[in-house]
Amino acid sequence: MSVNIAIIRFPGSNCEFDIEEAIGKLGANAHIVWHQEHDLSGFDGVIIPGGFAHGDYLRCGAIARFSPVMDAVTRLARSGGPVLGICNGFQVLTEAGLLPGALMRNAGLRFVCETVEVEVTSNHSPLTSQVALGTRLRLPVNHGEGNFTCDEATLAEIESGGQVVLRYVDNPNGSLNDIAGISNREGNVVGLMPHPERAFDLVVGSDDGVPLLASFVRFVEEHVASHVAVGRA
Amino acid sequence: MNFDVSVLVRGVEGIADPEGRTIERALGVLGFPGASAVRVGKIINFSLAADDLASARSEVVEMCDRLLANPVIERYDITINTAPAS
Numbered sequence: 666m667s668v669n670i671a672i673i674r675f676p677g678s679n680c681e682f683d684i685e686e687a688i689g690k691l692g693a694n695a696h697i698v699w700h701q702e703h704d705l706s707g708f709d710g711v712i713i714p715g716g717f718a719h720g721d722y723l724r725c726g727a728i729a730r731f732s733p734v735m736d737a738v739t740r741l742a743r744s745g746g747p748v749l750g751i752c753n754g755f756q757v758l759t760e761a762g763l764l765p766g767a768l769m770r771n772a773g774l775r776f777v778c779e780t781v782e783v784e785v786t787s788n789h790s791p792l793t794s795q796v797a798l799g800t801r802l803r804l805p806v807n808h809g810e811g812n813f814t815c816d817e818a819t820l821a822e823i824e825s826g827g828q829v830v831l832r833y834v835d836n837p838n839g840s841l842n843d844i845a846g847i848s849n850r851e852g853n854v855v856g857l858m859p860h861p862e863r864a865f866d867l868v869v870g871s872d873d874g875v876p877l878l879a880s881f882v883r884f885v886e887e888h889v890a891s892h893v894a895v896g897r898a
Numbered sequence: 899m900n901f902d903v904s905v906l907v908r909g910v911e912g913i914a915d916p917e918g919r920t921i922e923r924a925l926g927v928l929g930f931p932g933a934s935a936v937r938v939g940k941i942i943n944f945s946l947a948a949d950d951l952a953s954a955r956s957e958v959v960e961m962c963d964r965l966l967a968n969p970v971i972e973r974y975d976i977t978i979n980t981a982p983a984s
Contacts, residue, residue, distance in 0.1 A: 723965070723966070724968055727965060727968065728965075731965070759970075760968065766970060767968055767970040767971045769909075769913075769914075769916075769971055770916045770917060771916065772914070772916050773916060773920075774916050774917060774920050812914075812916070814913055814914070814970075814971060815970060816970070839914070839916070
């Protein structure tokens, strides 16, 4: 049975179709869900795609976190459900407090739009649980506010807890400790600035996003299987 | 009562401010080498109807904590004045 993954669309989202196609090709059911929805029952995992939700007004993700659907996303995340935020989705998850830290303006104020190399540095996330440590992937980045920051105590905690799941090989935005992606302490919520869904086929230059998204789908399947098993016990 | 509210949101000390640093460099190039510690913030102005100054203030504090500022990277200062009677 295929798992059901909700892809949240805000006014201003623009990567929902890419991720929908990628998730569909990996054998899961992808459904685009409007941000005014209150109910995510029937969904096994959530993806918040990239874009400029609510115009990125005030701060990136600041308005989106109060969209009605975010209560349901938070409930799913708190109950151990897999949640992935890509680019703007990562910003939404930090604003919502589901991931630590914040993403601020790139160093040098440069909007970066290029393909960068990242290294998998932890398996403690849905995105990387199936990918070998040390794997290097070439993924596109496309953002003005991807400069990850947090206070020293938080940095020590996420570093020692294996929550830094992806690091830039050559830091494009000034991000603290070259951080490109992090997970929450529990390891079920993950966010990253690069776009794995835009590196899904050699026709677009790279298919290095496949192992990450395949890992996410597999994580959702295993999450569902473990819950079914618990339910039957 | 009506109040005029002004919230100044700024980056917390110790966190890099790439915008401020860029402006500082530009000021130097422009012939103002004395300008330093440039920080960029934003001001959010609005009118607020509340029973009294104390309740207006507590409402604005909650607005700041929940939406107007991100405590991870920003701090805020609140100014509240009684709006002139119209």
